[in-house]
Amino acid sequence: MSMTLYHVHWCPECEVVRQKLAELRLSYKDVVVPDLRPQRKEVFAVSGQYYVPVLQDGDVVLSETDAILAHLESKAEAGRQANG
DSSP: OOEEEEEEETTTTHHHHHHHHHHHTOOEEEEESSGGGOOOHHHHHHHSSSOOOEEEEEEEESSSSHHHHHHHHHHHHHHHHOOO
16 A cells, blocks of 8 residues: 655655655655645545645555654554564
8 A cells, every 4th residue: 555645845844754754765655735725625635634744544644743754663664574
């Protein structure tokens, strides 16, 4: 199951998540959404709100940066154990 990150380029928290994804070498679909919240219909459809970042990983949808980072760390650790 692939991950999808919804974000805007200028968002500092979005950048933190993108850096963590790169650091952990996790693949994901990159979806840049409109700057204006009311136009983020795709984000709302996935998460029920308009704020970014939002990470969708299968049935899991996370919209808090700390929760996203923790999820990514645990996903990377599970991958290391499976390969290890």
